[in-house]
Amino acid sequence: MADIKIGLIGAGTVGSGVVKIMAKQTTFFREQLGLPVSLARVADKDLEKLKTLPVGDAILSNDAADVINDPEINVVIELIGGYTFAKEVVLNALKKGKHVITVHFEAAVGGGMPSIKTIREAMIGNDVLSVYTIINGTCNYILTEMTEKGAAFDPTLKEAQRLGFAEANPALDIEGGDTGHKTAIIASLIYDGYCDYDKVPVRGITEITADDIISAKDLGYTIKLLGVIKRKEGEESVDVRVNPVMVHNDHILASVNGVFNAVLLEGDAVGPILLYGAGAGEMPTASAVVSDIIDVARNIKSGDTNRIPMHFYSLENELKIKGIEEIESRFYLRFLVDDKPGVLADIAEEFGDRNISIASVMHKEAHDGNDHVPVIITTDMAIEKDLRDAVAAIEAKAFTHGKTQIIHIED
């Protein structure tokens, strides 16, 4: 059969990785797998950089149009990044009838971990009951460091920036947005409807303190930033959110440390499946892009390029996302209160009035002449709205100081 010619646009970090893998593996793909792929064109605005990469016989160019307009190119890989120009390139390539691979798709969620493939292929016989993701390496690195060193958030972030594990502007990571984007993609895929990111409740890790980390340890938990997706059988609305969660130390997610990522999928037939690996970086992400290239090449060779049809969700077919009046969870709470009689009874009453059952209480002694003491409470399963109402009522009392910490708990 004719060569399957691949054109790569954008040779930044991930694009360079794709060039390197293709240089190493093309002979294997052609001779062992029988897939006549070849990297035929590479375009990047930095033509000098292209010349330093192992591009083989590929024609180099500093213009994306050279790739898109070449009628011999079957597959266009868009790895430019950003929105405007990348979108234009993707749309133009599709108009020309090319197959398009972009960091949407497999690479979009968890780098080299095959999360999309596992959902769409390996778990195809399952209703997915829940998904928990640890999918932002920066947040997981910071929380792991805080846990191991008992350090506060700010110096840990600074150190992470110094070491290159956090961006100079870390907002998208530490405020939970990146986790939210990826979690919304997974929710859309699983429940076959458009998950509007703007409606996903997102809370990052910036409010986690060294005290919370210590309390979690005392209770036998580890704090992780989780993307959560849950739907109860028979319910229409989906619990999709991003927030810090205390995960029990016996839970496999508590062992996912440092920059590593994980996706825990629960199917009704298969039970839990965890995928764990490097969620980002040049070669892991390039590995996912190359996996997509070979899937497309297999489809081209088989004559059916629509073997696993893509879903494009219309904005009307939108997932209904649960509000806090519907979200159920166990909770950890840390109040700062006056050290005087009756306080604990007053707190307990507010919970009791809302049918929230207290699982444990830790009321520490005052020391160092400080009149304000922490009261740490864990609850049984409760509706988040009821819980927040109780906290607001308690914060309105004169004995309470500062903002109460609220963290979800998963056993």
Place this chain on the structure above:
Amino acid sequence: MADIKIGLIGAGTVGSGVVKIMAKQTTFFREQLGLPVSLARVADKDLEKLKTLPVGDAILSNDAADVINDPEINVVIELIGGYTFAKEVVLNALKKGKHVITVHFEAAVGGGMPSIKTIREAMIGNDVLSVYTIINGTCNYILTEMTEKGAAFDPTLKEAQRLGFAEANPALDIEGGDTGHKTAIIASLIYDGYCDYDKVPVRGITEITADDIISAKDLGYTIKLLGVIKRKEGEESVDVRVNPVMVHNDHILASVNGVFNAVLLEGDAVGPILLYGAGAGEMPTASAVVSDIIDVARNIKSGDTNRIPMHFYSLENELKIKGIEEIESRFYLRFLVDDKPGVLADIAEEFGDRNISIASVMHKEAHDGNDHVPVIITTDMAIEKDLRDAVAAIEAKAFTHGKTQIIHIED
């Protein structure tokens, strides 16, 4: 397009699970995925049992030949188990031109975990550098219980049998054979050659004592039964083996507990990928079989049933498996020796003579009037043959008693 008719032979544990998933998901497969699959025939020698399953419109039979000889059946699923009759069914179905799904394939290794799919598809752009498997639920359950309770092997096995986590005849599990079979399948797939199970060094968990578990804890390790596959770049021979390994507590495999399974794959591009899940059981294994059904149905629909060609290894194309003279590892050793001066120096000398570097020594005091004391040694990287020579030399000395424990270490 015409219906893709599926015939199932064998409705034991896994077969029943497949019937249940097809009953629940066939509408989804047909209407959402556009794959016109239907479970058209089910055969099992126990016709009465079939009638208790949600078989829908499938024609029931107590004769496998009814399925194989039906010209309308496109795909035969063989879930009979055993060797002789199952092999006959598979060969006859292939002769009739049917697609065949059997517990070879995805379900063969780790139940519902997509280990085969990850190797053949997601990691296709990678050279696989190493694989570590925890792939026998019985062994992992026993070792986890021994670790958590400080219990000895025999009573833990008995309790596991009582609870249904170990067979009445547990030899295939606890002696490592099951782990060896699955590890050999993975090695064959990865290195594209026949891995002869009979040449794989296999050691199970029957010799692991409560003392070893305690020593591991003291050293910061956890004992796991691992299937190991490693090949150094440029080397022809492969280190394939099954043995108990002390895994560092920071290693993700140390957190894989109870009956859960895991496969840790290391690719040259993607780095480590861990898959974790239920390795056995009715529904997890059935989930893997259904994933294979849908892959085959997608291929039939696309018109190319050979999209990912199967490899059948000729016996001549055999992997060269490393002998102990080539295997390198760190080691844990527990000697039982007389409590008298000079013993430690004599032991150290045997290691020194063979250029084996000692990493740590724990020499416990005698107590309870017992003259024999344990000496626990960990080594740096050493050739296994040199290590065993040193142990043999030490065991030949009058001060040594009983059999020395030898366990591999992975950091």
